Amino acid sequence: MSKEVRRRSRPRDGLGPSKSYSRPSQKSSKTPGGLLTKLAISAVAAGVVLVIAYMRYQTSLKSAVKTPLQSPTILADNSSSAAENPDRFWGTYRSHMYFGMKTRSKASPVVGLMWLTQFTGQMPPPLRHWCDQGDRLQRYGWMLHDGVNFGSQDIHDSTYMLRTQFVKRPGGQHGGDWSARVKAVPYNPNKPATVSLMFYMALDGQGQLAPQLTKKRLSSIKGYSEELGHFELKFPKNTATGARNSHLISHSPQLDKLKDVLMASMAVDAWDKKRTLPYFVLNGRAIPSDQPTNFVVHQVTATLPFEMEVVFESGSVTNRRDTLAGNVFENALQNHVSSFNERFLKTFPLKERGYSVNEINFAKAAFSNMVGSIGYFYGSSLVQSIYNEEPVEYWQTPLYTGVPSRPFFPRGFLWDEGFHNLLISQWDPSISKDIIAHWLDTMNIEGWIPREQILGVEARAKVPGEFVVQRNKNANPPTFFLPLQRLIKDMIKSNTLKDRTFLSALYPRLKAWYSWYNSSQVGKDPSSYRWRGRDATAVKQLNPLTLTSGLDDYPRSSHPTDDERHVDLRCWLALASGVMADIARSLAKDWEEYDRTHKLLTDNDLLDKLHWSEQGQQYSDYGFHTDRVKLERPKPQLNLQPGQRPPPMNQDKIRVTQEEPKNQFVNIFGYVSLFPFLLKIVEPDSPKLYKILNDLKNPSLLWTDYGLRSLSQSAKLYNRYNTEHDPPYWRGAIWINMNYLALGALDFYSRSRGPYQNLAASIYKDLRKNIVDNLMTNYEKTGYIWENYSDKTGEGKGSHPFTGWSALVVLIMGERY
Missing domain, CATH: 2.70.98.110 (Glycosyl hydrolase family 63, N-terminal domain)
Known part of the structure; x- marks a missing residue:
C-alpha cells in the first residue's frame, strides 16, 4: 500500500473511521487545494523554463552578429602559411x-x-x-x-x-x-x-x-x-x-x-x-x-x-x-x-591597340599599384545588431585584400573589392580566388559580411571612430559576382579537381550570402529591393545618405520609408541570381530556383512596371519624395521661458521641406538610372535602350569630354553640398568603375543583334577615348591616378593615389570586359 493510501485510511483521534472524513464537502475542500498547489508549482516551473528559453533566445540574437557561418570555410587554417603557399607568404602587405x-x-x-x-x-x-x-x-x-x-x-x-x-x-x-x-x-x-x-x-x-x-x-x-x-x-x-x-x-x-x-x-x-x-x-x-x-x-x-x-x-x-x-x-x-x-x-594587348611606350608604362603603373597595394590584415571587426546595446568584437579573422587608396583607404571595402578583382583575376586568377575566399570566410551565421573591414591596430588607427562599427542590417553591392562570372566559367570549362573543390566550398557561402540579401534587403512589393541604412531623422542632410549602396550621397527619395524601391539593388540581385544558377548547375545542385529568379529579375516588363518612369522617361527609384528641399539656418528662438537657456549661436543648417513629399518615381537622372543598362538587363531591341543611348551622349545630361558624370546637370542636386559642410561626392564627378561598366555594356550592345548596334559602337569608341585620354593627361600632369575626376575640367579629385577601381583603366585600354 502506498504511503498516500495509508495516510488517508488511518482513524482520526483513534475513534475509527470518521464519517466526517469522507464527507464530500471535506473531500472537495482538500483536493482542489493540493491540485492548485501542484498547478502553481508547475506554472512557476514552466515560467522559469520560458524565462530561461527567452534569455537563451535573446543571447542567441545578440551573439548571432558575431557567430561564424556554420559551414566549412573555403580556406584551410594554414592556407596562407609558408608550408602551403610559400610564393605569397612574404609581400608588400603593409598597404598603408x-x-x-x-x-x-x-x-x-x-x-x-x-x-x-x-x-x-x-x-x-x-x-x-x-x-x-x-x-x-x-x-x-x-x-x-x-x-x-x-x-x-x-x-x-x-x-x-x-x-x-x-x-x-x-x-x-x-x-x-x-x-x-x-x-x-x-x-x-x-x-x-x-x-x-x-x-x-x-x-x-x-x-x-x-x-x-x-x-x-x-x-x-x-x-x-x-x-x-x-x-x-x-x-x-x-x-x-x-x-x-x-x-x-x-x-x-x-x-x-x-x-x-x-x-x-x-x-x-x-x-x-x-x-x-x-x-x-x-x-x-x-x-x-x-x-x-x-x-x-x-x-x-x-x-x-x-x-x-x-x-x-x-x-x-x-x-x-x-x-x-x-x-x-x-x-x-x-x-x-x-x-x-x-x-x-x-x-593586356596594348601594343596591338596602338598605344605608345609612355601610355603602356602608365598602364603598367596603374596595374602595379593595384597588386602592389594588396594587403594582409588580421584582427576583428567591431560590429553591432539591433539586439546589441553596444558594439561587440567579431571573431579574429585574416583578410587578404586589395585596398582602394594607400594613404586614405588602406583597408578592405566589400564593394570595391569586386571591381578590383575584375583586373586582378585577368592577371592571376589564383590571387583573386584567394581574395574572394578570404572575404567570404568572414561571413557570419546570418550570411552577412561586414562591408568595411578594419582589422588590426594599424588599420584602425587610420579610421575615424564613427566609421569603425559595422551594422549587420547594412549591405553593400555584391560586386564579387562581376569577377566570379568569368572565373566560374573558366573553372567549369577547365573542370579540374582543384577547381571543382573550390567551387564546392564556395557555393554554400555564396548561397548564404545570396539568401541574406533576399531576406534582409527586399522591398514591400514583390521582386523589389531596398537598401537598408538610410536615416530618416538626418535633418542636417539635404538628401539622406545611402552609404550601403556604395554611392553615398547620390540622391534617392528625399524622405526614407519602407516603401522605397531601389533599381540598382534589384539589378545587382539579377546579376547574382544568374551567376548562382551557373554555379549550382555546374555542381548538379538545385539551380532551377536561381534560374527562375534570374528570369524574373531580368523580365523587362516587370522591371518597367516597378522602375520605368513615363514622366521622366528613365529608370528610377521609387519612394516618398519631393525635389523642393533646401538647407536653412534655424531661426533664433524668441520668448524664452524663465531659466531656459538660449540655443547655441551659429547652429548648423537643417533641411526645410518646401513641398510635401509623396510616393512617386524619383526622377533624378544619373548612374542609378543606368543600372538596367550597365548590367545588360535591358533587351537589345528595346526602345528604352535607344532612349538610354541618346541620353548618354547628351552633354546636358551625363556626357563630358572626360567620361560620364555621375549626376545629370539638370538634376536639382547636381554638385550641391549635402550638408552645410559636406561637398558633393557622387553628384557630378566622373567615377571610373561606373564608366567601366558603361563601356562593358556599350561593347555588349554593339555586338548584340538589334537596331542600336551601330549607335552603341559609336558611343563606345568616343567614351573610351575620352576616359583614357583624361586619365593619361592627369597622370602626366600630377603623377597620380585619382579617386574621381571633375566633369567640368577633367581634373583629378579626392584621394590619391587611388589605384583601386580607377586602375580599371588598364582593362579599358585593353578592351577586356
Missing part, C-alpha cells in the same frame, strides 16, 4: 606604408622604411612613414609589381627621388629569402640634400629580436618567430662617401606607435661644425639590456646620391648559393622585370 614587408601570418614581424631630410631647420623634422597626402609628395607609386615576386617603386619627395625595389627568392621551409634596395637621387646634383634612411624590424606579439653590433654599428638583426623559425635581417655596409650610421634598440607597445617611439628616441648631434642647423640621429639603446626588444632601427645618413640594401635570410635555407645583394640582386630583378613586361603585354 610607403614601403613595408610582412608575411601572411597572424602576428608577423614587420619590416618598414622611414626617412627624413636633414638640415631643414624644422623641429621636429618631417619623418615619412605611413602614406599621407599631408606629406605632399610630388608623386609615388609602384611602377612595376607582379603581385608575388618583385616590385619597383618611385617616390618623389621635394628635392630628390627614392626608388624602392624588392626581390624574393624561394627556398627552405619558411617562405625563403628577400632583399630590398633603396636608391636616393637628387634632382639637382649641384644642390644635393642630406637624407637619413631608416629600415626597421618590429614584432607584432610573439618572437625574439637580437641586434648584432659590429664596432658600434648595427650590422644585422637575428630573430625567431613561430612562423618564420630562425632568421636574420642584414644591413650590408654602405659605401656612400661620408655615410654615418646610427641605430635604435627599443620597445613599442604596438605597431601603430612605431613612429612615436622613434621620434621620442631621436637626438641632436653636432655632425658638421660648420652647420648651425641640427642633425638628427638615433640614440642607440633606449631600454635596459634586460628588457625584451621588439623594435630595432638601422639609420644611414649621407649626402645624395647613395643607396642602401637590406637582406632577409631564412634560417631554414640550407643550400643558399649566394647572398641576394649587389649584382645578384640586380640580375634577379632584371629577370623578373623582363618576365613581367612580356606577360603584361600578353595579358
Whole structure:
C-alpha cells in the first residue's frame, strides 16, 4: 500500500473511521487545494523554463552578429602559411606604408622604411612613414609589381627621388629569402640634400629580436618567430662617401606607435661644425639590456646620391648559393622585370591597340599599384545588431585584400573589392580566388559580411571612430559576382579537381550570402529591393545618405520609408541570381530556383512596371519624395521661458521641406538610372535602350569630354553640398568603375543583334577615348591616378593615389570586359 493510501485510511483521534472524513464537502475542500498547489508549482516551473528559453533566445540574437557561418570555410587554417603557399607568404602587405614587408601570418614581424631630410631647420623634422597626402609628395607609386615576386617603386619627395625595389627568392621551409634596395637621387646634383634612411624590424606579439653590433654599428638583426623559425635581417655596409650610421634598440607597445617611439628616441648631434642647423640621429639603446626588444632601427645618413640594401635570410635555407645583394640582386630583378613586361603585354594587348611606350608604362603603373597595394590584415571587426546595446568584437579573422587608396583607404571595402578583382583575376586568377575566399570566410551565421573591414591596430588607427562599427542590417553591392562570372566559367570549362573543390566550398557561402540579401534587403512589393541604412531623422542632410549602396550621397527619395524601391539593388540581385544558377548547375545542385529568379529579375516588363518612369522617361527609384528641399539656418528662438537657456549661436543648417513629399518615381537622372543598362538587363531591341543611348551622349545630361558624370546637370542636386559642410561626392564627378561598366555594356550592345548596334559602337569608341585620354593627361600632369575626376575640367579629385577601381583603366585600354 502506498504511503498516500495509508495516510488517508488511518482513524482520526483513534475513534475509527470518521464519517466526517469522507464527507464530500471535506473531500472537495482538500483536493482542489493540493491540485492548485501542484498547478502553481508547475506554472512557476514552466515560467522559469520560458524565462530561461527567452534569455537563451535573446543571447542567441545578440551573439548571432558575431557567430561564424556554420559551414566549412573555403580556406584551410594554414592556407596562407609558408608550408602551403610559400610564393605569397612574404609581400608588400603593409598597404598603408610607403614601403613595408610582412608575411601572411597572424602576428608577423614587420619590416618598414622611414626617412627624413636633414638640415631643414624644422623641429621636429618631417619623418615619412605611413602614406599621407599631408606629406605632399610630388608623386609615388609602384611602377612595376607582379603581385608575388618583385616590385619597383618611385617616390618623389621635394628635392630628390627614392626608388624602392624588392626581390624574393624561394627556398627552405619558411617562405625563403628577400632583399630590398633603396636608391636616393637628387634632382639637382649641384644642390644635393642630406637624407637619413631608416629600415626597421618590429614584432607584432610573439618572437625574439637580437641586434648584432659590429664596432658600434648595427650590422644585422637575428630573430625567431613561430612562423618564420630562425632568421636574420642584414644591413650590408654602405659605401656612400661620408655615410654615418646610427641605430635604435627599443620597445613599442604596438605597431601603430612605431613612429612615436622613434621620434621620442631621436637626438641632436653636432655632425658638421660648420652647420648651425641640427642633425638628427638615433640614440642607440633606449631600454635596459634586460628588457625584451621588439623594435630595432638601422639609420644611414649621407649626402645624395647613395643607396642602401637590406637582406632577409631564412634560417631554414640550407643550400643558399649566394647572398641576394649587389649584382645578384640586380640580375634577379632584371629577370623578373623582363618576365613581367612580356606577360603584361600578353595579358593586356596594348601594343596591338596602338598605344605608345609612355601610355603602356602608365598602364603598367596603374596595374602595379593595384597588386602592389594588396594587403594582409588580421584582427576583428567591431560590429553591432539591433539586439546589441553596444558594439561587440567579431571573431579574429585574416583578410587578404586589395585596398582602394594607400594613404586614405588602406583597408578592405566589400564593394570595391569586386571591381578590383575584375583586373586582378585577368592577371592571376589564383590571387583573386584567394581574395574572394578570404572575404567570404568572414561571413557570419546570418550570411552577412561586414562591408568595411578594419582589422588590426594599424588599420584602425587610420579610421575615424564613427566609421569603425559595422551594422549587420547594412549591405553593400555584391560586386564579387562581376569577377566570379568569368572565373566560374573558366573553372567549369577547365573542370579540374582543384577547381571543382573550390567551387564546392564556395557555393554554400555564396548561397548564404545570396539568401541574406533576399531576406534582409527586399522591398514591400514583390521582386523589389531596398537598401537598408538610410536615416530618416538626418535633418542636417539635404538628401539622406545611402552609404550601403556604395554611392553615398547620390540622391534617392528625399524622405526614407519602407516603401522605397531601389533599381540598382534589384539589378545587382539579377546579376547574382544568374551567376548562382551557373554555379549550382555546374555542381548538379538545385539551380532551377536561381534560374527562375534570374528570369524574373531580368523580365523587362516587370522591371518597367516597378522602375520605368513615363514622366521622366528613365529608370528610377521609387519612394516618398519631393525635389523642393533646401538647407536653412534655424531661426533664433524668441520668448524664452524663465531659466531656459538660449540655443547655441551659429547652429548648423537643417533641411526645410518646401513641398510635401509623396510616393512617386524619383526622377533624378544619373548612374542609378543606368543600372538596367550597365548590367545588360535591358533587351537589345528595346526602345528604352535607344532612349538610354541618346541620353548618354547628351552633354546636358551625363556626357563630358572626360567620361560620364555621375549626376545629370539638370538634376536639382547636381554638385550641391549635402550638408552645410559636406561637398558633393557622387553628384557630378566622373567615377571610373561606373564608366567601366558603361563601356562593358556599350561593347555588349554593339555586338548584340538589334537596331542600336551601330549607335552603341559609336558611343563606345568616343567614351573610351575620352576616359583614357583624361586619365593619361592627369597622370602626366600630377603623377597620380585619382579617386574621381571633375566633369567640368577633367581634373583629378579626392584621394590619391587611388589605384583601386580607377586602375580599371588598364582593362579599358585593353578592351577586356
